[in-house]
Amino acid sequence: MSANALRQVVIVGGGTAGWMAAAGLARVFGSLLDITLVESEEIGTVGVGEATIPQIQLYNRLLGIDEDAFVRATRGSFKLGIVFDGWGAPGERYIHAFGEPGTPLGGLPFHHYWLRDRLARGERGAPDLWAYSLNAEAAFAGRFGRSPTGGFGPLGEMPYAFHFDAHLYAKFLRAYAERLGVKRIEGKVLDVTLGEPDGRVVSLRLDHDRELHGELFVDCSGFRGLLIEQALRTGYEDWSTHLPADRAGAVPCARVEPLTPWTKATADAAGWRWRIPLQHRTGNGYVFCSRFISEDEATARLLSQLDGEALGDPRPLRFVTGKRRRIWNRNVVALGLASGFMEPLESTSIHLVQSCLDKLIQYFPDRDFADAPRDRFNAEADAEYVAIRDFLVLHYTATRRDDTPFWRHCRDALPQPETLKARMELWRRAGRLPVESHDLFKPNSWLQVLVGQGIEAEGYSPLANRLEAARLSMWLADVRGLVARAREQLPDHAAFITASCRAEAA
Template structure:
């Protein structure tokens, strides 16, 4: 370890973000002489929501070396093949955003171009018939993807629906086993160094002072270090994503868990339904300009599948992001870094990206400006891409049944989204990213699911014989159905591989 090397990391907060950071850092740094302290306060508690994930979490768990079945049993997890969106384009409609592709290119031309051509001629089934994860989800089936890249069974991915509080506990045990020291207590003071404004130490209510070289702010919406101490500033995105509250309540499960999350558009926002092994998580994300808390809670409770297990809990937030997620020697991870609302379940993914990016750019004690800038560039890009994708859901609606939805149609959208939508509307082109979220099948699912059809086609499509393309479509549809039907029932698969009742 050189003179400038980080010797002490202090993580403030023990929610999902704090313990994911502690686990991710300790997995890599356990053998170094560096110490990691985590401070959390039971009195303050955690946000206590966040049950749906995206497939990237499997990569994070794999890097930690977690055993999937053990992790699933201990977090009451179910499998997730995508998200069903109900009533978003128009009331009564439903589509699934799957974790997987719609077909393969035919003659080098994207599959969806062939589908668009066949659809325009009245010769195609709905696009979901060509997606294995969607057909499996609709049938309530699940099996892990095939490792054989030539197999249709390899063309999808999956994520989890779990109890994020249990996940944090699971990672806590992991991190503590790798030397992370946990301190229970409430931070009442943050000391900054005179010469450069770096954070020097935090002081607890007990008087204990904990010093560090690098501070990771996982203190939730309050941003105890990044905002209250360093005054970094917040970029408010509520003009694009105006929902600012949520009511959340778990209920009894009355049916086997579906291998997908459901997001149902409602009069002033949308409701989530996330089935775990032991219960169903529910919430109503809404905009307080259009509905009161009491009415939102009433709507939420009236639409539950089973008996509510508690009274609704209310959460408030402002969508947006911190102006700098890494400022001086403080890196904000989790809700302290920003929040894009839970549609598409991206917060835990952003935590994971933050942890892995920090490890890639792991600094010296002086936290070089170039490291900070590169980290902020990567995180800013991801926040913006996710933001555009979320705004698309609200903007691409034909609903006119409530002031909220009428306003969403008319509201301005980011230029970067307008550009993507223009490209698709013209010839069905989808902006390709080299890295980052979300990839082409996701955009396609939402465009088509919310009734945006391009005016024209990729001219290359005409070079492919429509009869050949129609045959490929038909064969794919048959194979998708056959493969999905051969998968086990989702509940049966869970019972056989990761039944949480075994832990209870």
């Protein structure tokens, strides 16, 4: 090992981000690193963050964990997409399903054929986009299976993610990380010592007169950003002009039937409500903009629309949408809420922990903390954050709602970033959906949200005209048939869990 190799890693915080970092680093670096995590039970964790996207399977694979054991331990359920209720207009509903609707033909993405059919037959005459999506059809039928097509045939895989209990997830990862030798310290960080001349963090002063030294510090201390902001004054890019929600209330309620394999996001007077079904309870919350509704009113709206008995009082949360100016500053890398937060509409926050952790592993520093890897890390993380931001803004601005001052504000006054405007222009003219290397959300996601929110494409790729009209109709009918047959082969979601990963106490 090189004399310059870094050895001591200190992680501050034991929420989802802290334990994901600890487990991931311990798994990848093994005995090359000494990892210590400090957390405070008295301070606690944010306690939300229970819906994920399919990329989490990459993290699970990195850890090499058994999926059934993980779902059982976290009392989780499976997720095939997010249902958006009332976003385009009141009463409308669509799903952002994982996976691609249809299948490409002759090198051309499916949606161009679908657009041709729709423009020829009209919106009412043509089957909707989701009749071609196995994820969507299975979700609405309440069904779930791991690989209904065995990964073969034109439908490919059925991508899925998880809902889980955030506390149980951190506990699960903690047990994993401790087995791999991560040391945990229970205690509060009271002060941070910076060294000369470069202002790196040298050590942390803990309660009970303890001192903790390290070389690389991973700040997973949540919104407070104990190291990245309070100690290093990194600065924050405030994105609330684009993403106006700034508060949330969260409350669990009793589980009701059926156990839906999707997260639900329902547009409401001054924001939206989430619903996350777990084996033992349902997670609920109201994300809102405090300029348009009081906390009391938001809480009342949340409680009045639960579909089961409330299991506690709603917990208020405050945030400013945006990100740190540098997610990696000096010898501190911020992960999770310490790095920024863009609101939970598309369940992206846990993914960003994972993807920044992945970048950290890729650009892992040595003791001299050279600029180049850090700059590259920051550039890639920034690009990913910005692309996600644009995708979220689309949901708010592409609306026809005008029933409340909040929605009128979103529709008429919320500025769209230039990058988003450029994408929408490409879509409107000829159904083009560009993809950048840093995009988390691929064309199939943009497609579903654009169509779901009522943004019409006026044209499609001329290549879709290569197929004769009668053959196009037959082929589209075949794809719909395949989807419907595959859906019928899937078990009921709750029955699948009972058979494979039911939690004992659930």
